[in-house]
Amino acid sequence: MRQWNTRKALREERIAAGGVFANAKAIDPKHLVDFLEAVLRPGDRVCIEGDNQKQADVLARGLADMDPARIHDLHMVQSGVVLPEHLDIFDSGIAKRLDFSYSGPQSARIARMLFGGKIELGAIHTYLELFARYFVDLTPQVALIAAVSADRHGNLYTGPNTEDTPTVVEATSFGSGLVIAQVGEIVDTLPRVDIPGDQVHFVLDAGRPFYVEPLFTRDPAAMTETQILTAMMAIKGLYEPYGVRRLNHGIGFNTAAIELLLPTYGEKLGLKGKICTHWALNPHPTLIPAIEAGWVEQVHCFGSEVGMEDYLAARPDIFFTGPDGSLRSNRAFSQTAGLYACDMFIGSTLQIDLSGHSSTITANRIAGFGGAPNMGSDARGRRHPSAPWLQAGAEADPDTPAPLRRGRKLVVQIGETFGEGNAPLFVEKLSALELAEKLDLDLAPVMVYADDTTHIVTEEGIANLLLCRNADEREQAIRGVAGFTEIGRGRDKTMLERLRARKIIQRPEDLGIDPLDANRNMLAARSIKDLMLASGGLYRPPSRFRNW
Amino acid sequence: MEILHFDIAAPTSAGGTRAMALVGVVASGNLEVLVERSDAPDRCAIEISTAAHGFRDLWTAVAEDFVARRAAGGLRIAINDGGARPDTVSLRLAQGVRMIEEPEA
Amino acid sequence: MSNTRQSWYEAGARERIAALVDPASFAEFIGPERREISPHLSIFDLPTQFDDGIVVGCGAIGGTPVFVAAQEGRFMGGAVGEVHGAKLTGLLRAAKAVARDVVIAFDTGGVRLQEANAGEIAIAEIMRGVVEARMAGVRVVGLIGGRAGCYGGGGLIAGCCSTLIVSEQGRISVTGPEVIETNKGVEEFDSRDRSFVWRTMGGKHRTLIGGADVFVEDDTMAFRDATRAALARAPKLDGNTLAAEQARLERRITRFGEASDATDIWQLLGIDDPWAIPDMPATGFATLADTYRERADDAR
Numbered sequence: 001m002r003q004w005n006t007r008k009a010l011r012e013e014r015i016a017a018g019g020v021f022a023n024a025k026a027i028d029p030k031h032l033v034d035f036l037e038a039v040l041r042p043g044d045r046v047c048i049e050g051d052n053q054k055q056a057d058v059l060a061r062g063l064a065d066m067d068p069a070r071i072h073d074l075h076m077v078q079s080g081v082v083l084p085e086h087l088d089i090f091d092s093g094i095a096k097r098l099d100f101s102y103s104g105p106q107s108a109r110i111a112r113m114l115f116g117g118k119i120e121l122g123a124i125h126t127y128l129e130l131f132a133r134y135f136v137d138l139t140p141q142v143a144l145i146a147a148v149s150a151d152r153h154g155n156l157y158t159g160p161n162t163e164d165t166p167t168v169v170e171a172t173s174f175g176s177g178l179v180i181a182q183v184g185e186i187v188d189t190l191p192r193v194d195i196p197g198d199q200v201h202f203v204l205d206a207g208r209p210f211y212v213e214p215l216f217t218r219d220p221a222a223m224t225e226t227q228i229l230t231a232m233m234a235i236k237g238l239y240e241p242y243g244v245r246r247l248n249h250g251i252g253f254n255t256a257a258i259e260l261l262l263p264t265y266g267e268k269l270g271l272k273g274k275i276c277t278h279w280a281l282n283p284h285p286t287l288i289p290a291i292e293a294g295w296v297e298q299v300h301c302f303g304s305e306v307g308m309e310d311y312l313a314a315r316p317d318i319f320f321t322g323p324d325g326s327l328r329s330n331r332a333f334s335q336t337a338g339l340y341a342c343d344m345f346i347g348s349t350l351q352i353d354l355s356g357h358s359s360t361i362t363a364n365r366i367a368g369f370g371g372a373p374n375m376g377s378d379a380r381g382r383r384h385p386s387a388p389w390l391q392a393g394a395e396a397d398p399d400t401p402a403p404l405r406r407g408r409k410l411v412v413q414i415g416e417t418f419g420e421g422n423a424p425l426f427v428e429k430l431s432a433l434e435l436a437e438k439l440d441l442d443l444a445p446v447m448v449y450a451d452d453t454t455h456i457v458t459e460e461g462i463a464n465l466l467l468c469r470n471a472d473e474r475e476q477a478i479r480g481v482a483g484f485t486e487i488g489r490g491r492d493k494t495m496l497e498r499l500r501a502r503k504i505i506q507r508p509e510d511l512g513i514d515p516l517d518a519n520r521n522m523l524a525a526r527s528i529k530d531l532m533l534a535s536g537g538l539y540r541p542p543s544r545f546r547n548w
Numbered sequence: 549m550e551i552l553h554f555d556i557a558a559p560t561s562a563g564g565t566r567a568m569a570l571v572g573v574v575a576s577g578n579l580e581v582l583v584e585r586s587d588a589p590d591r592c593a594i595e596i597s598t599a600a601h602g603f604r605d606l607w608t609a610v611a612e613d614f615v616a617r618r619a620a621g622g623l624r625i626a627i628n629d630g631g632a633r634p635d636t637v638s639l640r641l642a643q644g645v646r647m648i649e650e651p652e653a
Numbered sequence: 654m655s656n657t658r659q660s661w662y663e664a665g666a667r668e669r670i671a672a673l674v675d676p677a678s679f680a681e682f683i684g685p686e687r688r689e690i691s692p693h694l695s696i697f698d699l700p701t702q703f704d705d706g707i708v709v710g711c712g713a714i715g716g717t718p719v720f721v722a723a724q725e726g727r728f729m730g731g732a733v734g735e736v737h738g739a740k741l742t743g744l745l746r747a748a749k750a751v752a753r754d755v756v757i758a759f760d761t762g763g764v765r766l767q768e769a770n771a772g773e774i775a776i777a778e779i780m781r782g783v784v785e786a787r788m789a790g791v792r793v794v795g796l797i798g799g800r801a802g803c804y805g806g807g808g809l810i811a812g813c814c815s816t817l818i819v820s821e822q823g824r825i826s827v828t829g830p831e832v833i834e835t836n837k838g839v840e841e842f843d844s845r846d847r848s849f850v851w852r853t854m855g856g857k858h859r860t861l862i863g864g865a866d867v868f869v870e871d872d873t874m875a876f877r878d879a880t881r882a883a884l885a886r887a888p889k890l891d892g893n894t895l896a897a898e899q900a901r902l903e904r905r906i907t908r909f910g911e912a913s914d915a916t917d918i919w920q921l922l923g924i925d926d927p928w929a930i931p932d933m934p935a936t937g938f939a940t941l942a943d944t945y946r947e948r949a950d951d952a953r
Contacts, residue, residue, distance in 0.1 A: 226635050416633070417635055418635065422600075422633055483634060483635055484606055484634035484638075515642065516642055516643060520663065521659075526660060532932070544846075545847070546847045547847060548855065548932075573725060573727045574702040582703055626703070630700050
């Protein structure tokens with residue numbers, strides 16, 4: 001007779017073993033490592049949160065302090081590899097295999113460890129893709145999560161940084177796995193319940209808030225004239241003609257500049273209400289002036305941003321908020337929104353090749369994907385029409401009858417032709433390909449594939465790849481906006497003028513923009529202080545961004 | 549420092565009467581461009597002093613593009629470079645030409 | 654479509670002068686076309702700037718002729734080298750000779766490391782120049798609100814001025830945050846805690862403890878208006894002024910010497926909610942500061 005409840009039985013064993021170091025659900029903080037060694041088994045599939053913003057940092061420290069002789073060869077499935085402890089456990093042998101999405105601050109070390117064979121790599125995913133696998137073939141046996149507070153029953157309050165928690169808990173708890181939460185405090189009554197207590201098996205009172213990193217704060221003081229010029233071109237050459245109302249922005253300075261130009265340059269062009277009304281977006285401080293000027297109708301957030309909490313709570317018409325008043329973010333839902341309900345993704349990258357593939361992998365850094373490839377891809381399952389989507393589809397495929405023609409999401413790469421350290425944005429061969437060869441990967445880690453990319457915007461102009469009819473035109477369109485990079489200098493000038501006549505390439509002057517008019521006075525805020533003032537004092541920037 | 553000299557045939561002469569214009573500042577990723585008048589209305593002379601060695605090809609491309617596109621004839625241009633990117637160099641050169649065309653402040 | 658306010662903090666040296674003086678009144682001395690560049694920097698393979706990071710000349714403010722100097726904080730952090738220093742020294746000596754007031758827009762990290770000896774000597778010469786000009790009845794007005802702040806020798810020169818006008822962004826000190834942290838440890842001074850740095854060295858604190866005299870918005874027109882007012886004050890520097898200031902500084906160290914954070918000092922000054930000070934807008938702060946601040950016009 002087959003047993004049909006072995007997983008639940010195993011969970012009961014774990015709960016019993018862990019109970020020795022806990023009072024009901026409350027883990028004894030002095031015995032955290034003993035507790036973890038009791039509930040874990042060698043080879044377990046473990047998810048540690050591990051988002052790109054909030055971190056279950058105390059639990060991560062506990063994992064790293066375990067005895068590798070007792071607990072080893074764990075298979076980590078986590079969206080963010082962010083803390084040093086996340087990699088320490090691979091050095092010590094506690095963990096062996098890794099499936100992840102993003103590794104911002106650890107990108108150089110993770111590359112070294114992959115080259116050195118310290119980590120057995122499953123795959124690098126997009127967030128949504130990894131979440132999907134939590135429900136198919138990567139369901140965690142143990143999840144270590146983070147919340148603001150818990151009550152005695154294990155109900156959790158995540159505050160504005162809900163992020164990945166509901167997804168991780170859903171997969172783990174209903175997949176018969178064990179859920180352990182780190183909280184800042186245990187209280188009698190929670191402001192709101194984000195995770196029901198019957199899905200949470202143990203709670204650690206860490207005695208302090210989880211670690212969270214401000215990731216989306218771009219200081220307007222650092223914006224250059226070139227970034228402003230590029231942002232002006234994007235507004236006039238893309239947002240306006242396509243009438244883009246539903247969109248996602250990347251986290252770079254170029255898109256932050258666009259946000260700061262809406263109430264000034266966008267207003268002058270008469271675009272208020274016609275573009276940028278609905279967003280899947282983290283709460284970027286640089287969006288404050290546009291929100292205050294009445295440009296924005298609604299924003300759904302993947303996560304929160306340090307210092308934005310009071311502002312978000314005071315703008316519930318714009319942001320999704322709970323009964324306690326604070327933001328409710330949700331990465332899985334917002335990623336889905338970005339994939340299916342947005343007509344444009346626009347973001348920056350580090351390298352673009354001659355066919356239009358782009359990647360943020362450089363020789364020594366593996367930063368992962370995060371959400372960009374998901375946002376920055378055409379959703380083949382999309383069925384609802386919208387004007388920008390139909391227009392882009394018609395440009396790409398003028399010959400198919402309209403009722404049978406797929407629309408296209410606008411996927412825009414924006415950047416300056418030379419990046420940090422004078423590294424060219426345009427390259428013959430992506431570093432991602434060299435990495436794939438070096439690590440013997442089946443797939444090169446390409447951020448946005450060429451066939452998803454519809455436009456490239458640089459200070460030199462806009463290339464519309466939808467209008468290109470063959471690979472040759474595509475290559476020249478890319479060379480035509482590649483400025484003084486080697487790729488740009490290798491252009492065919494005659495062909496370029498033909499592409500310009502067909503509006504495949506548009507220069508600033510073709511759009512009626514004089515590059516010399518691009519200056520910082522056009523920004524709706526020129527400093528973090530301006531953003532704070534625009535918010536009526538509700539935005540409270542972290543100390544590192546202050547000069548007052 | 550690497551010193552580069554260019555003397556390029558200029559299709560269009562600079563306008564205005566101002567004797568001198570200065571734009572930009574020598575800072576990381578930035579440069580200063582000093583624009584003065586010369587006696588050759590069909591030439592543009594450019595002298596660059598840069599701490600970033602080995603970028604002659606790039607400077608040549610930027611200088612030639614500038615002279616072809618802007619009214620740079622009869623100008624003598626001196627650049628102190630703080631490691632600016634080519635797009636910044638182009639922008640400053642264009643700002644310099646615009647400034648020397650303006651009436652004296 | 655654009656901001657009408659011109660930020661002093663964002664403006665360069667030449668833009669600041671253009672905003673300060675009457676239209677078309679400025680004539681530069683030893684301008685960039687003279688190419689009086691640093692003789693030292695090329696030894697270090699460092700780029701030079703044609704004006705060596707300072708613009709000096711004469712102009713008029715509200716019709717009154719003045720000498721003006723502005724440091725360029727973006728070039729080597731506005732640091733003082735041999736040529737840079739000589740231009741300012743010369744301006745101050747001229748001011749004494751022809752009895753004309755001087756306005757100095759500071760934006761400096763102090764002495765340029767690559768020309769340390771020449772720079773240190775220049776600082777001493779400039780301080781002497783300020784004091785001698787003032788003894789002769791000339792006003793020397795200092796303006797501080799740039800990126801580099803006013804540090805090192807710049808902080809010493811500023812201390813010698815008749816009037817100091819500062820914005821919130823302006824920092825005044827001799828030793829910079831990183832140097833304090835290096836020498837005294839992060840527990841004593843965390844240079845990366847920016848709000849702490851500004852709380853300790855920024856314009857609001859300096860105004861409250863009498864380290865600066867006039868607090869203005871980060872706006873070139875506000876700096877211009879305050880400069881006009883400062884140029885209308887009676888020029889004064891004598892032994893009595895210095896003795897009074899010495900006594901004030903002695904009282905200050907007794908009163909605030911034990912404070913570990915600027916907010917402790919603000920509380921001791923009688924301010925109810927010191928933690929609200931950093932976020933206060935300029936006008937509200939100026940009113941509050943008028944009630945509670947220590948004063949040290951003419952010397953500090």
